[in-house]
Amino acid sequence: MSDLIGIGILIIFGALFAMSEISIAAARKIKLRVMADEGNRKAKAVMALQEQPGSFFAMIQIALNAIAILGGIIGEQTLTPYISELVSLIYVGPLAEQISFFLSFLVITSLFILFADLLPKRIAMIMPEAVAAKVVTLMNGITFALTPLVMTFNGISNLILRIFKLPTEREEIVTTEDIVAMMEAGAQDGSLQQQEYHLIGNVFELEGRTxxxxxxxxxxxxxxxxxxxxxxxxxxxxxxxxxxxxxxxxxxxxxxxxxxxxxxxxxxxxxxxxxxxxxxxxxxxxxxxxxxxxxxxxxxxxxxxxxxxxxxxxxxxxxxxxxxKDLMSSFMGNLVTFHGEEQIVQRDANSWLVDGVTPIVDVMKLLEIEEFPDDNQYETLAGFLIYMMKRIPKRADYVIHAGFKFEAIDIDGIRVEQLLVTRISETKSSDDTLAPLED
Missing domain, CATH: 3.10.580.10 (CBS-domain)
Structure with missing residues (x-):
């Protein structure tokens, strides 16, 4: 009975260390900083631990390996007799001992995988900041108690990292892509309103538009x-x-x-x-x-x-x-309507009348086109048509790109006043196609 209690204690400690490892690694610094600003001291402790995680991870690995070894020793000795009795009810023969050992190994391994590893880590991934704040004090205490071992293994790992010229400390830099990904996730689950999502997206576009x-x-x-x-x-x-x-x-x-x-x-x-x-x-x-x-x-x-x-x-x-007003219109997008002539007018579900001076970024957003060829060479839709045709377009000249036909329908001298953009059949080639030159 005492051995069974010992296995239960090892599983509990294994779960605790597994949750601590995942939660502290996955906790987002932005959310931790918000918690710290609200007066949560443990959130500050988690951020400090993330900045210098070497000692913590060394302690975690020492603890997890020790638990795994002890679990194997105690588990095999504890469960084998009970499983042997069960096996004897069904089979008595020369392989009974090997079968009992295999089954006891399978049971103890399954218990540790399920309750000491899989479930705790899933819980930690679901709410990493909350779990990290709860365990950080205990983990710091255990790290301090195992200081000699921690310093030894941490020092060796730091030496190896320096030999391979790898960083020894965590440096978390939030990029534009990270923020956009968080915005998309927030918009999908409803925590971020669509208007807010578009507004923040427009802010980032200000750096990419001239x-x-x-x-x-x-x-x-x-x-x-x-x-x-x-x-x-x-x-x-x-x-x-x-x-x-x-x-x-x-x-x-x-x-x-x-x-x-x-x-x-x-x-x-x-x-x-x-x-x-x-x-x-x-x-x-x-x-x-x-x-x-x-x-x-x-x-x-x-x-x-x-x-x-x-x-x-x-x-x-x-x-x-x-x-x-022009800059604010670009910033607010379609959230605020400014009186004046619209650059894009939708004719039906698959066609649009577009002013030639419409920025190419607005066309990309409207039609959900990921990219235009060599888009650093022009700013407007008319510029795209001119660049692709390598000449001044004439009326009815067109270019096919990304499943859309861009046709010049109004030409004033050498200026492309208006284009007709039409969604074409998806069965057609998506490669860029130019209208044939006139003889």
Whole structure:
């Protein structure tokens, strides 16, 4: 009977050490830090143990191996007599002893696998932080009690790791991929709302998108010429009711400054003709290079406290204009609707009308396309079509990629105004296909 109690005690200790090993290894530092900020001292102890786990794992291995050896010795001696009696009821012969030994080995091994290893580890994997916080104090105490053995084995293992130039301490770095994986898991189990999931995803996209994906392109900028008449100024304001207008001398690359439309309105309310008074023109124009990411642009706006910026290329030519509203629209995605013309309009379940200047990242997200070929060579869907065809597209030219047909349907000069994107049959080849060149 005492041997059976001994086996039970060994199984309990084996389960305790197995749970401790898995829980402390699997406990997430982010969640432990939250627990520590809430005043849980044991969570701090777990984080300290994770930073220098060598002594702990040395103690665990010493304990588990000792339990396994003792379990084999005690178990075989304890169970064999009982199993021999059971075997004798069925079989009496020259192999009875070997059969009894095999069955006793099988029973004791099954008990240890199930109750000292498998179940405890599954429990520890399900709630690693909670289990780790409960066992950390006891494990630190046992590690201290076994200090001589722990130091010996830990020192040898550290020496071997240094010989092979491997790190001896755990360094946990949370990457963007880790955060995205946690967000997806949270969205799937419902702990993270879909709006929150999309919002956080958009935040990460700010680092991967440059200003041309959010700006108003050069040809779409409405500006005042310094020599515009009162009628021209009034007509532009009526047709394009913006808050700010650029003031140029002939063309965009000869930029003078900007003026607020309310200043023109004030002139009209006073009974005056609309004119570009030098005193009303703001000369301090805010410029941003087109190579900036949206995240860097947001930081720049925060420092400059300007409502808009002129985007220029490396040759100091104006390529577009971006406002804080444009950046916020990219950040919020479809969570907030801004009034204005939509770049993507769905015609039916398998086709979309897409503006040529639509950022390629937005198309990828909408159509769930993982990648476009050489997507670092262009920013927009029109750029993709031009890059793939190696020429300026004509109306009805198309490219097939990832099961979708991208067809130019509206061409203004050399500018691709609009494309028709159609989902094609899945039986067709997924390789990129170009429309045949015209003779």
């Amino acid at each position: 200003l041309p994906t959010a700006m108003t392109t050069r040809e779409s900028i409405v500006y005042f010429d310094i020599n515009d008449s009162s009628e021209t100024i009034s007509a532009k304001i009526l047709e394009h009711p913006h808050n700010h207008f650029l003031v140029c001398d002939g063309h965009l690359d000869r930029l003078i400054g900007s003026i607020e439309s309310k200043e023109i309105l004030r002139q009209l309310l006073k009974g005056e003709t609309a004119h570009l008074d030098d005193n009303l023109i703001k000369r301090d124009v805010f410029y941003l290079p087109e190579t900036l990411t949206l995240s860097e642009a947001l930081n720049a706006f925060k420092s400059a406290a300007q409502p808009f910026a002129i985007v220029v290329n490396e040759y100091a030519l104006v390529v577009g204009m971006v406002t804080v």
